[in-house]
Amino acid sequence: MSRTLLAVDGLGKTFASRDRGEPVKAVDDVSFTLDQGETLGLVGESGSGKSTITRCLVGLERPDTGTVTYDGFDVLRAGRDERRRFRREVQLVFQNPYASLNPRMTVEDLVGEQLLVHQGRRSREGRRERVVEVLEMVGLTGAHLPRYPAQFSGGQRQRIAIARALVSEPKVLICDEPVSALDVSVQAQVINLLRAMRRELGLTVLFIAHDLAVVRQLCDRLLVLKDGRVVEEGSREQVYGAPAHEYTRALLAAVPIPDPAADRARRRHYQESR
């Protein structure tokens, strides 16, 4: 039986309105679990509450209600040691690699900093060795160590951000729209990298996105959010094959989703008709 690594129960967050109108219920009684080894997609349009959930999960926002449990302990009320463990084992990859990487730091320092924070015992040489190892895992090399973020393309910067997240050997990766700031041609490369990392490192992934075509390529299970509430939850096959909620059907209708089975059937039909 699979083991639950992260559990969110009854999460709620209301903000005072930015324009002095009605308060905004950004997250409304959201519950879900993330099992070890699985990739769960959190999807919904802009404003559906995805970022607020992520921010509550990693402690950047304090929820009004609910609990977040990681590997058996209550994250929001954890002691120092448990909080440190959570910060090491649960890593984030953000949407925008242009904003998330400090432009004044070299690749060696950007990635190595995470080792200092989480595993301070290593020597400078030991850190460099591990940084090179993880750069090679994401398709970069030791030659990139002295370079600055501005010397890289968007896709390469996201590889650096992924290396930074992976260097402390996390168990869970939370990816908040990790490819939506990238060109479509580069998106596929980064998705393939994430897929390979997940397989090779046995990672558990929470993948947040508004693009259902991207989510389909990666996720085993999906949670569809609307106005801060979960309106649909199911396996990839269920949600894409037979969406139960009107809102999910509308989301699916709005994006061209590649469907290999339908493409094969169309090709067969074409060949047979010739």
Ligand SMILES: Nc1ncnc2c1ncn2[C@@H]1O[C@H](COP(=O)(O)OP(=O)(O)OP(=O)(O)O)[C@@H](O)[C@H]1O
């Ligand atoms: N600090 C804040 N103050 C007031 N309202 C906020 C705040 N943060 C978020 N909201 C509101 O909460 C709702 C959910 O926002 P959130 O950013 O979580 O959605 P999202 O699905 O991540 O959208 P996006 O994809 O655009 O980031 C929105 O209506 C947003 O305007």
